[in-house]
Amino acid sequence: MADGGPGRASARKAADFDPVLLAVLSNRFESIIREMTNTVMKASRSSVIKNARDMSCGLLTYDHRLVSVEEALPIHVTGLELTTQPITKLFTEIKEGDAYLNNSPFYGGTHHADLTLCIPVFCDGEPMFWTLARSHHADIGAPEPTTYLPYAGDIYMEGVHFPCVRVHENYQEKADIVRIGLQKIRVPSIWYGDYRAQVGACRTGERRLKELVKHYGIDVIKHFIEAWMDYGERRAIDAIKQLPGGTFSYEVRHDPVPGVADEGVPIKAKVTIDNRKGLITVDVRDNPDCVPGGLNVTEACVIASCRTGVYYNIDSTIPHNHGSASRIVPLLRDNCVVGRPQHPIGTSCATSNVNERLANAVQCCFAQLGKPYGMAEGGGNASAALGVVSGTDKRRKEAVPYVTQVMLGLSGGPGSHGHDGWLTYECSVGNGIMVNDSIEIDEATYPILIEERSVARDSMGFGEWNGAPAVKGSYRSLTGEMTVYFFGDGGTFPPKGVLGGLPGSGCGTWKRLKNGKLERQPDFDHCSAGEKEAVHYRSCAGGGYGSPRDRDPERVLADLNRGWLSPEKARSVFGVAARRGANGVDYELDMAGTAKLRAAKPKTTSRKAKSSSNRRRK
Known part of the structure; x- marks a missing residue:
């Protein structure tokens, strides 16, 4: 995310914005996203969205700066600006009443199963915001009935791609575009219902934003946006300055996938903390080239995971907006398994698997600082x-x-x-x-x-x-x-x-x-x-x-009484002795036995990874 944008200079003068109003408006924006989220969940038809919450909503300024997220999946929203940036490049005229579909990994999408609806919001004739609803659809028309295709080497094996397609014009649905999905996707009534839930969420967000701007005035809202971005940036700078400085690295490895990554996929992250400038750089360029399958991670997912791994290790009350994100600088390269994959390479598993390993590598870099970090x-x-x-x-x-x-x-x-x-x-x-x-x-x-x-x-x-x-x-x-x-x-x-x-x-x-x-x-x-x-x-x-x-032996005891831990592991691993209590059911600590166990030299404890057959079944 570039450290700039219209109105950025005025953000430096944001100290004169009423702090009470700043808190009120930030919560108003969050409440709009919460209503959008509830709309998707209540109106969707598939269980993966409706019940499991594999969906997220967000708000951007029209110039693609993240304003706010509420309860959302980090992978869906932490690099959300990449989803709308191509729309303003591809379309010379964006009008009120438009809506766009984007699930293309080469146009800022996360992966092809995450269908994102994007609606521009005009206030008094001026484009001010984007409302976005991103849902993971259980099917998107691949040759096999799944959206996770590790052996799909290119997008031609993944199903339907909507690369920033205008699906509404003048608030009317374009039936020819929707017909593509209805023809290609399995159980089309479920897909269409899930898509319509996203439409409802984004239109709800559009109405609420218009009401908010009308109530407070366009100038106040513009001033708030800059003050809010500045607040996020200042909070992030302060948090980073409290960390020890230095460069730290951590390496993980994805499991082998025969024919795609026979030895697994090694992933390395290098995190540099500049605590004088309040800036963190996450370098993931020293990683393998893209693999011949769907494990490659899209640019949007890489950026999101780099930021997410850092956010996990700084104050959780910091707003996750454009301002705070500008203090986290991901370094990527083209044709890298965790970089910018080039068309038409497969990326169907981009939101999971290798991407999760990347986020782990970033978050674990901070453990190199020692306790209490990481x-x-x-x-x-x-x-x-x-x-x-x-x-x-x-x-x-x-x-x-x-x-x-x-x-x-x-x-x-x-x-x-x-x-x-x-x-x-x-x-x-x-x-x-x-x-x-x-x-x-x-x-x-x-x-x-x-x-x-x-x-x-x-x-x-x-x-x-x-x-x-x-x-x-x-x-x-x-x-x-x-x-x-x-x-x-x-x-x-x-x-x-x-x-x-x-x-x-x-x-x-x-x-x-x-x-x-x-x-x-x-x-x-x-x-x-x-x-x-x-x-x-x-x-x-x-x-x-x-x-x-x-x-703490009391925490070991709690695990015993939950049934999560056996008495044998409590003794051998934690050095904690326990016995049945008077009721014959619950355990209680044996303090003398525990002291004796912990005074003794502990036996070497380990859990070896069991290799499992990953040979592809025919």
């Missing part, structure tokens, strides 16, 4: 726990095809100083915004039975501050064959701990055959399961922060 690696995405399922629902009078993405087991978050990881973290670029599916709603909507969803005991990344544990479970079809596509990462190289913390358990997918036998599946693949078969999954756990022997 964080461990968070869990990756995510086995059949987040599978794209498809089939035919035969429970009704007429058979109905279905395709959706389930969110049944989100990966565990990393440990950080003073905090255990979040159980519902999902991944480094989702950070707890997405939610687990409601089992009851999934079962009512689709012909699927959820047999189990539970926390996997002893799976967390052990540390002074634990990474969150993994989630395991299983599900099966009730009517005929079900196909499940999954895109796991972390089965071979699980999330690592930092500063003495241990790695979390890796992910995995298994198919339960009719005879009850479990058959391990490659981490990146698909399988079909009949009515008497089932799919089992385990998500990734987060890495630990600090030595497990430094963990």
Whole structure:
């Protein structure tokens, strides 16, 4: 994001803007985004948007500066300005009543499944804002019924691309454009309903912005925008100046994907903290060239992950707007797996997988500063726990095809100083915004039975501050064959701990055959399961922060009584002894036994990554 734009000079004089009004208006903008978000969630039809919240809304100034985000996925909104910049270059005339569709990775999109609706907002005839609604659609017309295509080497294998296409003019939908989606995308009624929910959200935002400008006056709103950007920048500068200076690097590795990345994909981030200028540079140029598949990360996602990894390590109350983002400078290169992929290379997995590893690398750079800085690696995405399922629902009078993405087991978050990881973290670029599916709603909507969803005991990344544990479970079809596509990462190289913390358990997918036998599946693949078969999954756990022997025994006891930790691991890993209490159910600390264990030299503890077969199934 360039440090500039119309009105920037006046921002330096923003100190004369009423601070109370600054707070009022910033909350008004956030409330507009909140209403947009609620509109998408309530009006959408697919479970991945409606229930799991794989969607985000945001507001930009007309000159593409991020004003505000509310509760949104970091990967969706932290580089949002790239989505509208091409529109003003491609169209010589942008009018009130227009709306544009953009899901092209080569025109500022995240990846092709994230269809973004962009609406210009005119106030008194002047273009002032963009409202945006970005939703992950379960199907976008690829040859296979999934949007995660690691073996798709180019966009011709990905489905429909709308590269900044005008879909509304004079507030009227252009039927010929919509007809492309209806013809090409599976279960078109679901797709169209999800798209219409985005339209409703952006038009709602447009109305609310017009009302806000009318109430306060256009000059006051313009002055607020500059004051708000300046406030975000000043807060970011102050936060960065409190960090130790220097250059730090961290390397991660994505699991192998045969034929695309046989040895996995190594990713390195180099973070330079200039605490005199209040500036952080994130250099990701020293990374491999693009791979021949869908693992390549788009420019919008790379920029978002670089900024996100930094935001995680500075004051969380800092506004995530253009001003604060201007103090984080990503350095990218062309034709890099985490850079600027060149048309027509495949990028279908750009929002997950390698991108999550990149965000982890950035956030873990700060752990090189030592305690209390930084964080461990968070869990990756995510086995059949987040599978794209498809089939035919035969429970009704007429058979109905279905395709959706389930969110049944989100990966565990990393440990950080003073905090255990979040159980519902999902991944480094989702950070707890997405939610687990409601089992009851999934079962009512689709012909699927959820047999189990539970926390996997002893799976967390052990540390002074634990990474969150993994989630395991299983599900099966009730009517005929079900196909499940999954895109796991972390089965071979699980999330690592930092500063003495241990790695979390890796992910995995298994198919339960009719005879009850479990058959391990490659981490990146698909399988079909009949009515008497089932799919089992385990998500990734987060890495630990600090030595497990430094963990407060009371916190170890709490994990025991949750059922997340076994007494054996409490003793061997944490040096904590416990016994059953008087009720015969709960554990209580054995203080003398704990003191003895911790006084002894601890045994070497480790969790080796189990290599899993990633051979592509035919």
